[in-house]
Amino acid sequence: MLDIKRIAEDKDNIKVTLLNRNCDVDIDSVLVLYNKLKDALKKVETLKEKSNKFSADIAKFKKQGKDTKDIVKMVADDKSNIKILDQSIAELEKELKSALAYIPNIPDSSVPIGKDESGNVEVLVFGDKPKFDFSPKAHWDLGNDLKILDQTTAANITGSRFCIYRGLGARLERSLINFMLDTHTKNGYTEIFAPFMVNADSMFGTGQLPKFEEDMFKVASTDYYLVPTAEVTLTNMHSQQILNQLNLSYCAYSACFRKEGGSAGRDSRGLIRQHQFNKIELVKICTQESSQEQLEIITKDAQSILQLLELPYRIIELCTGDLGFSSAKTYDIEVWMPSYNRYVEISSCSNFGDFQSRRSNIKYRDSNGKTKFAHTLNGSGLAVGRTVAAILENYQQNDGTITVPKVLLPYMGTDKISL
């Protein structure tokens, strides 16, 4: 949520930045609403002041035994006017709030300007892509041949875009979850295990609602949604709070649920795009001054998993046209996927500035005792299913077996996945 006052003060600039991220919201009509609301508020507050004063007089007069009939009638008349005005104010506020709810965050000034993903900037390449002296297989074929992944059976019991992990496949998924959480808690993140269902307020707070309702699974006969990411639970743990202590760091495992409505037919094979997948999420809540620095840290912490797993990856900075709705600045981490012959997103690390904290009302007191909106950040650390896919493909051997990455040995209990 943007600050309406900031929009009013910096209208022209904000129009340009919104165009840069391909958003064509009519800012002028929002400001018309805002001015109408301000006028109505001024009017009603004057009336309220008057009637409050007279009401206090009534109490005084009664004590003195004076007659209050006339004054009571006068206040009663004002009251009915106030009621009408209050109703129109409530309507204006609702309209303004819902208009603001659909306006995306303003990109940070450091974000490269671009129309779409072709404008993204590669900022770092890490590791060497594996060279195979045989024809490498895709992870779904490897998983099928090794009998560790089974989409057919999952389609049978649920539907498309689900997967069953079996034997060492299931063990690999679980090992990665534990390895990632262990690594992040060593780096100072507090581990959280939170509900997989949240209410609509939480979904609004982090920006999934109202605009992206179609992307979410809603639980029938309840007002609850299945979380699309643990970002929702971790960030909203502190909604409606004034925090005394900041620079909070959380990590959590959660299953994530997404409809993937707009991607029919894309990545339908394998683990890349599922309706349900596991993810370790990192969330930071910090002061306004430190969020830029914290974004670099959270990105580094997410990368550390890939470095320890010795998987080749690169980092790109998203340009204005490719930035997510709530984000002010985002680094995507992409892992090398031999079967795609390109890098595939495995983590997205974002600084949201005060966009989410305005929505979910997360504040802190600065050193002068003034309350301010906190800054929030998050990053995947990492998407587990895609990590499994990357390990299978990058660590495959000529004989169809998979070498287990060294750091996973204590978790896997074996150095090789074979039939």
Place this chain on the structure above:
RNA sequence: GGAGGGAUACCGAAGCGGUCACAACGGGGCGGUCUUGAAAACCGUUAGAUGUCAAAGUCACGGGGGUUCGAAUCCCUCUCCCUCCGCCA
């Protein structure tokens, strides 16, 4: 699911129709006096939103609605928490 009890500032809690939200009283936090230092004691300080250059003002006692000239206080409703009973991993 049944029956009760609650929700007030960082925490506990008073208030039960106008004098109690510039929120009593405790505790905590912060600052100070005293002390070699600490403890204790004493003194001071500590609270939302909106608005404004600053004020004034307006709003806020879990959320929403109602009664009243006036509601933290009365009524309705929703949410959440606690206790007991029932059911149940």
